[in-house]
Each structure stands twice: as C-alpha cells, then as structure tokens.
Amino acid sequence: MKRLLIIFAVLLAALSCSDIGDVQGGGANPLDDCVLPSVVKAGEEALVQWNGFTGQARIWMVSEDGKEHEVTIEVLTDSGIMFVVPADLPAGTYVIMMEQDGRKELGTVEVLAADMPVTGLKLPSGAVTGEELVIEGIGFEDGCSVMLVDADGNEYPVAASITVSGISAVLPDELAKGSYALYLVQDGVLWLLSDSFTVHRGTLMKSLARIDLYTPYLNSSELKLSWEISHEDPVTLTLSQFLVEGEEQTLQAYDLYVCDADGVFKLEHDGFESSNDIEMSYTRDAEGIVTLSDVLIYGKSKTTAFAWTYDADGNLTEIASSAGSFRSLGYEAGNLTTFRNVGFIYNDPQLVNNPSAPDVVWAYMTMMEPNDPFVYFPYLLGWYRKASVNLPDVLRLPSPMGSGTEDHPLAYTFDEDGYVVKMEWGTSSIEFIFL
Numbered sequence: 001m002k003r004l005l006i007i008f009a010v011l012l013a014a015l016s017c018s019d020i021g022d023v024q025g026g027g028a029n030p031l032d033d034c035v036l037p038s039v040v041k042a043g044e045e046a047l048v049q050w051n052g053f054t055g056q057a058r059i060w061m062v063s064e065d066g067k068e069h070e071v072t073i074e075v076l077t078d079s080g081i082m083f084v085v086p087a088d089l090p091a092g093t094y095v096i097m098m099e100q101d102g103r104k105e106l107g108t109v110e111v112l113a114a115d116m117p118v119t120g121l122k123l124p125s126g127a128v129t130g131e132e133l134v135i136e137g138i139g140f141e142d143g144c145s146v147m148l149v150d151a152d153g154n155e156y157p158v159a160a161s162i163t164v165s166g167i168s169a170v171l172p173d174e175l176a177k178g179s180y181a182l183y184l185v186q187d188g189v190l191w192l193l194s195d196s197f198t199v200h201r202g203t204l205m206k207s208l209a210r211i212d213l214y215t216p217y218l219n220s221s222e223l224k225l226s227w228e229i230s231h232e233d234p235v236t237l238t239l240s241q242f243l244v245e246g247e248e249q250t251l252q253a254y255d256l257y258v259c260d261a262d263g264v265f266k267l268e269h270d271g272f273e274s275s276n277d278i279e280m281s282y283t284r285d286a287e288g289i290v291t292l293s294d295v296l297i298y299g300k301s302k303t304t305a306f307a308w309t310y311d312a313d314g315n316l317t318e319i320a321s322s323a324g325s326f327r328s329l330g331y332e333a334g335n336l337t338t339f340r341n342v343g344f345i346y347n348d349p350q351l352v353n354n355p356s357a358p359d360v361v362w363a364y365m366t367m368m369e370p371n372d373p374f375v376y377f378p379y380l381l382g383w384y385r386k387a388s389v390n391l392p393d394v395l396r397l398p399s400p401m402g403s404g405t406e407d408h409p410l411a412y413t414f415d416e417d418g419y420v421v422k423m424e425w426g427t428s429s430i431e432f433i434f435l
Contacts, residue, residue, distance in 0.1 A: 043087030126198030
C-alpha cells in the first residue's frame with residue numbers, strides 16, 4: 001500500500017505540470033522532457049514520467065545487441081508508466097522504446113542483474129543419473145524446477161520437490177554424462193546455479209579397494225606402498241611394501257590388521273619390524289562418520305586420541321589432540337586448500353571430482369604422513385563426511401632448501417565413470433583401485 005501511495009503521489013505531481021508542448025513550443029521534441037531512472041535492477045519496478053502517454057502505450061527494453069524485451073506495465077496514466085523490469089534480463093545498458101502512434105525512443109537505462117531469490121545456496125559439483133540431487137537454500141517456491149543445458153544449448157528440464165532444507169530432483173537415466181549449466185526455474189525466470197555442473201552416468205558408488213603410492217627409491221628403483229582394504233565383515237587393512245625395478249616388484253614386508261566389533265584394528269600378521277607395529281581404533285557416529293582416531297604413533301608408548309571436527313557444511317576442519325600437534329584444515333568454495341604446511345591450488349574449474357568418488361587430496365595426506373598415517377586411515381573406508389568439490393591442479397610444498405615453497409603440477413587419469421584412477425606429481429604418483 002505504501003508503494004502504491006508513493007506511485008500515486010509521483011503521478012499526481014507529474015499531472016500538475018504544464019503540458020510539455022506548451023513549455024517547449026511547437027518546434028521542440030516533446031520527448032526531451034521524458035524522465036527515466038538512470039539505474040534499475042532486473043526484477044524490480046521502474047517509473048517513466050512524461051506528459052503524453054495514452055492507454056494504448058506499450059514499452060520495450062532493447063539490449064545493445066538489438067534484442068527486444070517487452071515489459072509488464074503495472075500502472076499507466078497520461079503522465080507516467082510503472083513497469084516491471086524482467087527478472088531474467090542480463091545486466092547492461094538498454095534503450096527504452098515506446099509503441100504509441102508509432103515507435104519512439106524514450107531514452108536509455110542501466111540495468112543491474114537481479115538478486116538470486118534463494119539465499120544460503122549449497123549444491124554439489126555434480127550428480128549421478130537416477131540418483132537424487134539435493135540443493136539446499138532458503139527461498140525455493142512450490143512449482144520451481146531445475147534445468148540442465150548442455151554445450152550445444154539443448155535444454156533438459158527436471159521436476160523438483162520442496163524439502164525441509166531446499167529442493168530435491170532426480171536426474172533422468174537418459175541424460176548423457178558431461179558438463180552442463182544448471183539453472184533454477186522459478187516464477188518463469190531462469191537463475192544460473194552452476195556453469196559447470198557434472199553429470200555422471202549410472203547409479204555408481206564404487207568402493208576404494210586399494211591405494212598404491214609410487215615414489216623414487218635407491219638408484220633407478222621405486223618404492224611402492226600399497227594399502228589394500230577389504231570392506232567385508234570384518235574390515236581388514238593390508239599394508240605392503242614393494243621394491244619395484246622396471247617391470248618387476250618384490251614384496252619386502254606386509255602387515256595385516258583386522259577390525260573387531262569395537263572398531264579396534266588388531267595386528268594378525270607382522271611383516272615389518274615390531275617397533276613399527278601400530279595400534280589403532282576409531283569411533284564413529286550413528287551415520288558411520290569418524291569422530292575420533294585413537295592411534296599409537298611411531299615411537300610412542302601409548303596411543304594418542306585425535307578428534308575429528310566438521311563444520312556446518314560437512315567439511316572436516318580439524319584433526320586435533322591435546323597431546324599432539326594440531327592438524328588444521330582450510331577450505332575455499334568446498335575445496336580443501338591447506339593442510340599443515342601443504343597447499344592445494346584449484347585453477348581449473350573443469351577438474352570436477354566425481355561426487356561419489358574419494359577425495360584425492362585426502363589420499364595424498366594419508367600417504368604423505370610417514371610418522372602417523374593411521375590417524376587418517378578412516379579416509380580409506382570413506383568414513384568422513386565430504387570430499388572436495390574440485391580436483392587441485394597444483395600441489396604447493398615447502399621448499400627442501402628451507403625457505404619458500406615449490407609448486408608441483410598435478411596430472412590425473414580417469415576411468416569411464418569419471419573416477420580418478422591415477423594422480424601424478426613430479427616422479428611420484430598415487431593409483432586408485434575400485435571395486
């Protein structure tokens with residue numbers, strides 16, 4: 001009501017002005033006295049004042065490339081028009097055109113992009129066909145939907161359902177895998193949610209069966225550390241060390257750990273020196289997410305408990321112990337960027353992690369902690385909440401010279417389902433084997 005009273009007052013003020021033709025004289029252009037706003041926001045109202053509108057007036061907004069957008073007129077008098085700027089109008093400069101006894105140009109206006117109607121937006125980097133896609137946020141309305149658009153401009157609308165925290169949708173099975181633009185369709189307007197949303201084919205949830213680390217060793221040989229995981233009951237972990245020379249590899253030693261009903265892994269086969277034997281147990285919540293690692297660190301006589309802390313988004317923020325050093329983790333846009341003195345750089349937005357795949361950043365941390373790798377063993381079984389959205393393309397390490405840092409490019413090999421099967425940096429690599 002207040003807005004309508006203001007509009008009415010403005011229009012009455014305009015009506016009280018002298019006739020434009022009387023003011024300017026018969027030779028002047030009467031449109032010179034047309035008053036437009038200098039800046040408007042898409043989705044909001046704009047007022048054009050002029051003493052000469054008729055009931056047949058129509059309004060268009062014309063973009064710099066000549067595309068016309070007819071607008072909805074809310075109020076029309078002979079001295080003013082209130083219209084709604086289309087919410088999906090891209091930001092830019094537009095010419096206001098009027099249809100009234102011929103087409104007339106009223107002037108130009110700068111349009112700012114509309115505000116996204118949904119706040120607190122959280123969505124995954126991709127989804128699997130046939131599986132539920134959950135998008136969290138406040139502001140979704142009944143009847144909204146999502147639309148995927150491929151690189152050729154083909155549109156694929158998908159119905160959505162309102163949930164307690166946002167909306168959910170199921171991607172159709174016939175959708176091809178690849179990168180799409182993802183839009184929210186609400187009130188007839190398309191809102192871009194992601195310009196690089198990855199669709200994966202099939203109902204996939206592969207289990208990590210083994211991780212192999214290859215790193216240079218003596219002379220021209222390689223050291224291979226292999227972590228083999230059995231997800232059967234009981235869960236087992238086999239840690240093996242191989243010497244690799246050319247095509248041949250020789251088993252040096254291995255340990256076999258078996259998990260009991262209390263989450264304690266007991267050593268059943270001792271292939272390494274007894275001083276390297278590890279005691280480890282893990283506490284998990286009702287969802288199976290680890291909350292505590294209790295591990296015997298190399299060189300210690302008693303186990304050390306490390307609490308796992310997650311933020312509201314499900315990102316692991318800290319692995320800490322009152323008796324040991326802290327392992328703080330830093331995230332940006334859902335990607336793990338820092339861990340202790342190691343940094344991960346994300347320059348390529350096309351390197352999207354498969355949403356049901358393990359986090360290769362975690363794999364690196366697990367394998368690179370020679371003194372206490374079993375603190376992070378829950379990663380190998382997927383007992384954590386959330387993987388990084390993207391894949392880093394640069395590994396930043398402290399310089400071996402003792403000052404500054406060194407950047408190492410990361411390269412990846414993928415399988416047909418978009419899972420990373422190999423991550424390489426320099427002369428080292430990690431390979432992932434899935435069930």
